[in-house]
Amino acid sequence: MTAVTTAARRRDPAVLGRRVLAALTGTVTVSILGALVAVGVLLVAIGQNPFAVYGTLLEGSLTGRGLVTTLQRSVPLVGLSIALIYSFRAGVFNLGGQGQFLVGGLASVVTALALPGTGVLGILAACAAGVVAGAAWGTVPGVIQVTLGPPVLVTSLLLNYIGIAGVSYVISLLKPPSASDQATPTISEDLQISALVPARSPLGEAMGQALERNDVLLLAARGLNWSFVVVILLVIATILFNRRTATGFEAGVTGLNGAFARNVGIRSSRVVLTSLAISGGLAGLIGALVVLGTNFRLLDGQFEATGYAMTAILVVLLGRSSPIGAVLAGFFFSMLQVGGEELNRTFALSPAIASIIQALVIFLVVLRLGIPYVTQRLRRRAEAAATGERIEEVPDAAPTPRDTTTVKEG
Amino acid sequence: MRALELSGITKRYPKVVANGGISLAVEQGEIHALIGENGAGKSTLVSILYGFVQPDEGTIVVGGERRSFKDPTDAIAAGLGMVFQNFNLFPELTVAENVVFGAEPGRLGLVDRRAAAAEVGDLAERYGLQVPVGERVEHLPVGVLQRVEILKSLYRDARILILDEPTGVLTPQESEGLFEVMRSLRAAGKSIIFITHKLDEVMAVADRVTVLRDGRVTASLVTAETSPREISRHMTGRDVELSQRLARSAPGAPVLEVEGVTVEVDGRTAVDDVSLSVRAGEIVGIAGVAGNGQDALAAAIGGHHPLRSGRIRIAGTDVDGADNRRRRDLGFTHIPEDRHVTGSAPLGDAVLNLAVGYHRRSPLRERGLLQPKRMVEHAERLIRRFGVRIAGPAVAVGTLSGGNLQKIVVARELGHDAPLLVAEQPTRGVDIGAIESIHGELDEYRARGGAVLLVSSELSEVLNLSDRIAVMFEGRVMAVIPSAEATVPLLGLMMAGVPYETALAEEAASAAEGGTAR
Numbered sequence: 065m066t067a068v069t070t071a072a073r074r075r076d077p078a079v080l081g082r083r084v085l086a087a088l089t090g091t092v093t094v095s096i097l098g099a100l101v102a103v104g105v106l107l108v109a110i111g112q113n114p115f116a117v118y119g120t121l122l123e124g125s126l127t128g129r130g131l132v133t134t135l136q137r138s139v140p141l142v143g144l145s146i147a148l149i150y151s152f153r154a155g156v157f158n159l160g161g162q163g164q165f166l167v168g169g170l171a172s173v174v175t176a177l178a179l180p181g182t183g184v185l186g187i188l189a190a191c192a193a194g195v196v197a198g199a200a201w202g203t204v205p206g207v208i209q210v211t212l213g214p215p216v217l218v219t220s221l222l223l224n225y226i227g228i229a230g231v232s233y234v235i236s237l238l239k240p241p242s243a244s245d246q247a248t249p250t251i252s253e254d255l256q257i258s259a260l261v262p263a264r265s266p267l268g269e270a271m272g273q274a275l276e277r278n279d280v281l282l283l284a285a286r287g288l289n290w291s292f293v294v295v296i297l298l299v300i301a302t303i304l305f306n307r308r309t310a311t312g313f314e315a316g317v318t319g320l321n322g323a324f325a326r327n328v329g330i331r332s333s334r335v336v337l338t339s340l341a342i343s344g345g346l347a348g349l350i351g352a353l354v355v356l357g358t359n360f361r362l363l364d365g366q367f368e369a370t371g372y373a374m375t376a377i378l379v380v381l382l383g384r385s386s387p388i389g390a391v392l393a394g395f396f397f398s399m400l401q402v403g404g405e406e407l408n409r410t411f412a413l414s415p416a417i418a419s420i421i422q423a424l425v426i427f428l429v430v431l432r433l434g435i436p437y438v439t440q441r442l443r444r445r446a447e448a449a450a451t452g453e454r455i456e457e458v459p460d461a462a463p464t465p466r467d468t469t470t471v472k473e474g
Numbered sequence: 475m476r477a478l479e480l481s482g483i484t485k486r487y488p489k490v491v492a493n494g495g496i497s498l499a500v501e502q503g504e505i506h507a508l509i510g511e512n513g514a515g516k517s518t519l520v521s522i523l524y525g526f527v528q529p530d531e532g533t534i535v536v537g538g539e540r541r542s543f544k545d546p547t548d549a550i551a552a553g554l555g556m557v558f559q560n561f562n563l564f565p566e567l568t569v570a571e572n573v574v575f576g577a578e579p580g581r582l583g584l585v586d587r588r589a590a591a592a593e594v595g596d597l598a599e600r601y602g603l604q605v606p607v608g609e610r611v612e613h614l615p616v617g618v619l620q621r622v623e624i625l626k627s628l629y630r631d632a633r634i635l636i637l638d639e640p641t642g643v644l645t646p647q648e649s650e651g652l653f654e655v656m657r658s659l660r661a662a663g664k665s666i667i668f669i670t671h672k673l674d675e676v677m678a679v680a681d682r683v684t685v686l687r688d689g690r691v692t693a694s695l696v697t698a699e700t701s702p703r704e705i706s707r708h709m710t711g712r713d714v715e716l717s718q719r720l721a722r723s724a725p726g727a728p729v730l731e732v733e734g735v736t737v738e739v740d741g742r743t744a745v746d747d748v749s750l751s752v753r754a755g756e757i758v759g760i761a762g763v764a765g766n767g768q769d770a771l772a773a774a775i776g777g778h779h780p781l782r783s784g785r786i787r788i789a790g791t792d793v794d795g796a797d798n799r800r801r802r803d804l805g806f807t808h809i810p811e812d813r814h815v816t817g818s819a820p821l822g823d824a825v826l827n828l829a830v831g832y833h834r835r836s837p838l839r840e841r842g843l844l845q846p847k848r849m850v851e852h853a854e855r856l857i858r859r860f861g862v863r864i865a866g867p868a869v870a871v872g873t874l875s876g877g878n879l880q881k882i883v884v885a886r887e888l889g890h891d892a893p894l895l896v897a898e899q900p901t902r903g904v905d906i907g908a909i910e911s912i913h914g915e916l917d918e919y920r921a922r923g924g925a926v927l928l929v930s931s932e933l934s935e936v937l938n939l940s941d942r943i944a945v946m947f948e949g950r951v952m953a954v955i956p957s958a959e960a961t962v963p964l965l966g967l968m969m970a971g972v973p974y975e976t977a978l979a980e981e982a983a984s985a986a987e988g989g990t991a992r
């Protein structure tokens with residue numbers, strides 16, 4: 065699950081070739097094809113031409129306005145996945161993305177409402193508030209694990225519910241009495257993250273004159289906001305962090321084998337706390353970006369409804385904790401959603417089609433990863449029955465050092 | 475009668491041919507040794523035989539019948555049994571329960587405990603395997619655990635027993651006991667395949683020996699008609715030269731000082747008021763039967779166990795409360811006992827496994843950034859210097875043969891050239907050539923002024939390398955003696971708990987009777 069890439073591996077052309085081949089025949093590619101075939105059969109059964117449907121799905125999500133929408137949706141999804149990578153890669157199973165995302169969003173909206181309109185500085189302050197709140201919230205399960213013992217896996221998940229309820233309550237306090245929605249007031253326009261090239265700016269006007277109305281470039285410049293750039297920078301920073309910093313290296317070693325890490329002078333509790341702080345901080349930042357760039361207020365239940373935080377866990381698993389993997393998987397899932405909506409418009413098909421494909425891909429990936437695991441377990445069990453060996457239960461998600469399934473004895 | 479015949483067994487992995495057409499015949503009632511350098515393909519061959527690994531080519535004939543094993547269950551059904559180095563026993567069950575587990579006698583799904591104990595007792599007696607049938611295995615010594623494992627196979631009617639490096643974890647006495655068991659099994663008509671790196675063991679117990687090199691058979695010899703020298707020539711293709719130890723200079727200042735240290739592990743006193751010191755340019759060996767507190771002492775020095783009382787100083791600094799990282803900063807390095815669990819990240823590649831610990835300093839880190847290219851070069855350098863057999867630095871170390879993984883661990887820790895090295899079983903599982911080279915490295919390290927605390931269950935290793943020897947028994951240090959005064963019988967007595975003076979007197983008495991053994 066954890067990607068261990070080193071310069072040596074990247075340098076070697078034979079290794080590169082094998083990796084390309086492995087990617088083409090790998091679990092993910094095969095699962096995606098499998099899902100498409102399965103849904104294709106379904107479509108034929110209800111009297112649709114699967115090729116036409118898939119064609120529309122692609123066209124609707126990868127061209128023109130659709131492409132811009134796909135990219136825009138990828139922003140929070142990829143961003144949250146990147147956030148989670150910091151903990152998953154260190155072997156810390158942080159399931160608290162939801163709460164961290166939400167708390168970050170709330171902190172930024174509160175800050176933005178409290179601040180006088182001060183443009184970019186104000187936006188930065190609101191983002192910083194999101195980071196700090198998310199980091200603080202995210203670190204709590206780590207502190208609990210390090211001092212008391214209960215694992216992050218459990219506490220981080222439970223903390224989500226506390227977060228959701230708490231944020232709901234704060235929203236009810238902030239809600240203007242006259243408003244009908246359960247939502248905070250809208251933040252001042254001055255503090256909203258602007259489009260890459262706002263239509264009313266001189267450059268925007270020049271572009272508007274030079275380009276056709278439906279030119280993707282124009283659509284992207286106006287339709288995407290600066291969060292897009294922030295997430296791209298985050299991806300690059302994460303790659304650098306993992307490959308080029310001592311902290312990132314130590315996190316990777318800890319994720320591979322915690323007992324080994326402790327034995328070679330890596331402070332494992334510090335790794336747990338740092339990775340959770342970064343994870344939470346970045347999730348909080350994404351919360352801030354969504355509030356400041358897209359929603360402009362916090363509507364009760366809106367963040368949960370998007371499902372971004374939970375989907376992000378799947379994206380990280382599908383992308384094997386690698387930043388590039390998260391970009392690809394995150395983009396793919398967004399593409400399915402946007403394409404699904406297009407199907408609804410063109411064929412009057414339910415947008416649930418997209419969700420079905422998405423669910424099937426995940427299902428098949430898990431199945432493909434799971435089948436060898438299960439057969440192996442069964443084999444071990446049969447053998448244990450035969451030889452009286454003890455079966456060591458190894459949870460799939462957390463390979464322990466004792467996991468001899470991938471390790472040979474000498 | 476022929477018990478087993480393997481022919482043309484081939485197994486290829488990416489970049490390595492682990493077995494390249496191996497043929498091997500084992501007679502009934504024969505002890506057949508399998509020997510070869512690290513990575514020669516011994517474990518792969520027996521894994522194929524036991525159904526763990528599927529061969530690419532080749533046939534297996536057991537008792538005259540051609541077989542192919544999908545998994546170990548098939549192999550067991552065909553009368554094979556295997557004892558691994560890592561035991562798989564339930565600590566909370568008794569010996570008898572462990573032996574019958576999964577094949578319990580009884581009716582209607584109820585286990586007949588009494589029948590089980592009786593059956594196991596009979597079985598043990600028949601083959602001269604002494605085990606406390608009714609005792610829980612929790613605190614039994616490894617030698618006994620191994621006998622329990624052998625009983626498990628015998629209980630399932632194994633006719634061919636595979637032992638992969640069984641003596642690696644045993645004391646010399648325990649090994650001798652194992653050989654007795656092997657001989658009585660042979661007398662009962664069982665066949666045994668026995669993997670080892672030790673030529674004297676081959677000579678002592680095996681009828682035939684098959685030598686592997688680079689996945690091929692280079693010789694199959696009758697032990698009575700050959701010599702260790704001939705075997706080792708077939709293993710390496712050359713004569714192994716024993717390197718000369720470097721001249722010893724006077725040791726310098728103390729680098730490790732342990733004073734009155736007591737450590738408790740799980741409520742039991744594991745280390746009991748131990749005091750010793752290791753000076754720069756000195757190797758102090760700890761002799762003792764495994765489980766007499768050596769591992770707890772090493773863990774305490776590494777900062778993994780709090781001290782009940784006493785103090786430890788590394789390079790003159792009291793390390794009370796300091797964690798492993800801080801101790802490493804002071805110059806502590808450590809070859810741990812278990813290369814898989816604490817010595818490496820098996821899923822990580824050699825670059826990662828060799829860079830750990832160097833990654834915070836120049837040249838691997840410059841201006842706050844890791845230098846991937848230098849990390850690769852660093853790995854390549856250590857791989858070359860320690861002769862690790864690996865296809866390239868990007869290979870996951872978990873796929874290496876046992877001995878080669880051990881070399882990775884040794885290379886990483888010795889490569890630091892830090893003032894202090896705690897080496898636990900540094901040559902466990904490595905071949906003779908590699909033992910020589912690791913010993914040579916330790917010797918040079920000492921000559922450069924390094925201080926080594928050497929923990930080894932291999933008495934010859936302790937005697938060969940140490941300047942002074944501390945004997946541990948039940949958590950206490952019985953005595954620290956200069957290695958010039960140490961003999962195998964003297965150490966043996968003290969390792970069994972005989973106090974120094976008594977042991978000295980006894981040894982003198984027996985030396986007066988007959989020739990001394992040194």
Ligand SMILES: Nc1ncnc2c1ncn2[C@@H]1O[C@H](COP(=O)(O)OP(=O)(O)OP(=O)(O)O)[C@@H](O)[C@H]1O
Nearest residue numbers: 487492512513514515516517518873874875876877
């Ligand atoms: N699962 C695997 N994947 C890749 N290579 C492997 C795998 N298993 C074994 N090898 C390679 O096959 C070769 C033979 O390994 P094997 O474990 O059989 O050696 P060995 O003779 O038992 O050595 P040792 O004495 O060190 O235990 C080695 O080069 C090893 O790296």
Ligand SMILES: [Mg+2]
Nearest residue numbers: 474517875876
């Ligand atoms: Mg081996």
